[in-house]
Amino acid sequence: MRRKAFSIVLLFFLNAAAIKVIGQETAKPITLDEVIASAVTNNRAVQLAKQDESIASSNFKQTEAVFLPQVGLSYTAMSTNNPLNAFGFKLQQKSITQMDFNPDLLNHPSGTPDFTTKVEVMQPLVNMDALYMRKGAQKQIEIYQLKTQRTKEYITFEAQRAYLQLQLAYDAVKVLEEALETTKAVYKFTDDHYKQGLIQQSDVLNVQVQVATIETNLATAKSNIKNASDYISLLMGVPTGTVYSVDSNVATAISGNDTIVTVPATRADFVAMQRAIDASNLMIQSSKMSYLPRLNAFGSYQLNDSRMLGFGANAYLAGVQLSWDIFKGNRTKNTITTQTLERNKLSAQLAQQQEQSSLELNKTRRDIANAQYEISQHKTAIEQATESLRILRNRYEQGLVNTTDVMMATTQLSQQKLALAQATCNQQISKAYLQLLTTSVNK
Numbered sequence: 376m377r378r379k380a381f382s383i384v385l386l387f388f389l390n391a392a393a394i395k396v397i398g399q400e401t402a403k404p405i406t407l408d409e410v411i412a413s414a415v416t417n418n419r420a421v422q423l424a425k426q427d428e429s430i431a432s433s434n435f436k437q438t439e440a441v442f443l444p445q446v447g448l449s450y451t452a453m454s455t456n457n458p459l460n461a462f463g464f465k466l467q468q469k470s471i472t473q474m475d476f477n478p479d480l481l482n483h484p485s486g487t488p489d490f491t492t493k494v495e496v497m498q499p500l501v502n503m504d505a506l507y508m509r510k511g512a513q514k515q516i517e518i519y520q521l522k523t524q525r526t527k528e529y530i531t532f533e534a535q536r537a538y539l540q541l542q543l544a545y546d547a548v549k550v551l552e553e554a555l556e557t558t559k560a561v562y563k564f565t566d567d568h569y570k571q572g573l574i575q576q577s578d579v580l581n582v583q584v585q586v587a588t589i590e591t592n593l594a595t596a597k598s599n600i601k602n603a604s605d606y607i608s609l610l611m612g613v614p615t616g617t618v619y620s621v622d623s624n625v626a627t628a629i630s631g632n633d634t635i636v637t638v639p640a641t642r643a644d645f646v647a648m649q650r651a652i653d654a655s656n657l658m659i660q661s662s663k664m665s666y667l668p669r670l671n672a673f674g675s676y677q678l679n680d681s682r683m684l685g686f687g688a689n690a691y692l693a694g695v696q697l698s699w700d701i702f703k704g705n706r707t708k709n710t711i712t713t714q715t716l717e718r719n720k721l722s723a724q725l726a727q728q729q730e731q732s733s734l735e736l737n738k739t740r741r742d743i744a745n746a747q748y749e750i751s752q753h754k755t756a757i758e759q760a761t762e763s764l765r766i767l768r769n770r771y772e773q774g775l776v777n778t779t780d781v782m783m784a785t786t787q788l789s790q791q792k793l794a795l796a797q798a799t800c801n802q803q804i805s806k807a808y809l810q811l812l813t814t815s816v817n818k
Contacts, residue, residue, distance in 0.1 A: 402600075402620035407538045407629075410607055414534040415527045417612030424523040431515040438509035445497040452683065454488045461487035467679040469688040490685060493677040500695070501670040507661035514654035521647035521816065528643065528814050534610050535629055535807040539800050541603035542621045546796035547596040554789040555589045557764075561781055562586055564772065578778040585782045589789075629806045635740075638732040641815040648725040655718035662711045668699035732812055739809050746802035753795035760788040 415421055455461055461484035465471050468489065474480065499505070562582040568574045605615040639645075674693035678686040764784040770776045 402618045405607075405619045406622045407535065410534045410538055410611060411531050413611035413613070414530050418530045418610055419612060420526050421523065421530055424519070424526040428516065428519045428523055431512075431519045435509070435512040435516055438505070438512050441499055441502060441505040441509050447495045449493050449495075451491045451493070452488070453491075454486050456484055456486050458482055458484055464489040464679070467491070467688060467690065468681055470681065488681050490680050490683050491677055492686060493675060495675045496673065498672040500672055503664035503667050504661045507657050507664055511654045511657035511661065514650050514657060518647050518650045518654065521643045521650065524816065525643035525647065528811055530610065532807050532811040534607070536804050537603060537607045537610055538621060539803050539807070541600065541607060541619060543796055543800040544596060544599040544603050545621060547793060548593065548600065550789055550792040550796065551589055551593040551596055554785055555586065555593060557785055558582065558586050558589055558782070561768070561771075561778070561785070565778060573774070581778050581782060585785070629803050629810070635736070635809075635813050638729060638736050638812055639815045640729070642732075643814070643816050645725065645729060646816050648721060648728065652718060652721050652725070655714060655721060659711055659714045659718065662707055662714060665700070665707055668697055671696050671698075736809070736812050739805050739812060742805040743802055743809065746798050746805060749798040750795060750802065753791055753798055756791045757788065757795060760784065760791050764788050
């Protein structure tokens with residue numbers, strides 16, 4: 376029995392020392408608005424979404440080739456004794472003389488060099504398929520902009536939830552500290568009466584076990600504060616390790632309209648999917664336009680000489696080309712079929728997502744109502760448990776009830792207070808999620 380008592384007392388002091396160390400850390404005050412502002416600016420997910428925007432914008436700029444000319448510059452050095460090419464080189468160099476028509480020279484030319492500097496230009500005029508492809512690329516920019524907005528909305532919800540969980544951890548610490556204070560008072564009273572020989576040692580040991588249990592739970596609750604603080608730091612994109620303290624008004628900082636019965640069709644992710652459907656329609660139209668002929672202008676200007684870096688003779692070539700791919704082995708037809716099926720799949724996914732969101736909306740509204748009912752019930756239970764504990768402590772001090780009754784009443788009061796804090800946290804998280812479900816696109 377003495378060994379057991381010594382172990383309990385040792386555990387008592389070790390837990391007290393651990394709690395003292397944890398309590399010495401200074402918490403940094405931070406508000407919910409500060410967490411949200413930092414998260415939507417610095418969070419990795421938001422930064423990645425913005426990178427996707429930049430990529431889509433860069434892809435769209437590539438489609439400027441539909442309007443802008445393509446220019447190429449080349450310099451070529453050649454030498455040949457092929458009769459046809461040798462005579463052609465001299466023609467391009469504008470160096471033909473009467474002697475060049477000698478049959479022996481025509482049939483058996485010596486090595487003839489040619490150095491050509493050439494500028495080529497290709498100017499698109501009418502390419503209907505490329506025009507629709509450009510419009511589809513522009514839709515991609517809108518899609519990723521909407522995805523960025525939805526990412527910010529989700530990060531805002533995550534920041535709210537993390538902040539509420541940090542508040543819950545602080546509430547748990549407060550409840551456990553109150554329970555520890557009450558239990559220590561009971562322990563002092565019990566220990567004094569034990570020393571006077573009025574009660575048994577088992578009563579003292581029971582209270583010591585209760586104190587040690589509460590101190591262990593308190594240490595865990597304070598550790599949860601660190602965990603919640605680290606998650607908030609992660610959301611804000613700052614190094615972890617800072618312990619934050621919350622605003623006392625956070626319980627009323629989040630409001631949600633639980634009278635909304637439908638999810639708005641203008642929610643960012645819904646609009647993004649609709650833009651994706653529109654982009655698919657444009658790609659289908661682009662494939663259909665590939666059946667039409669293309670009209671392009673071209674031109675070149677070149678300088679020819681028999682000497683390196685010589686620019687003796689010049690010539691130009693310009694024209695307009697009308698090309699028409701009449702048959703591509705059913706490739707275009709099957710491409711259109713595939714694109715149409717993908718478009719229909721997107722439409723089905725949008726409908727499914729809207730239906731799922733409607734279910735989540737109804738569930739969230741019920742969760743808010745259930746949490747409100749629980750809060751009311753727990754408040755009543757706390758009043759009753761507080762009065763019950765007061766009566767039992769008075770009777771315990773008069774020797775009318777045993778220690779176990781007092782400890783059970785203390786535990787019951789703590790449980791009700793923790794349940795109230797949990798219900799309040801759940802209600803606020805549900806309101807934040809309701810905001811996420813019903814947020815519309817910023818105009």
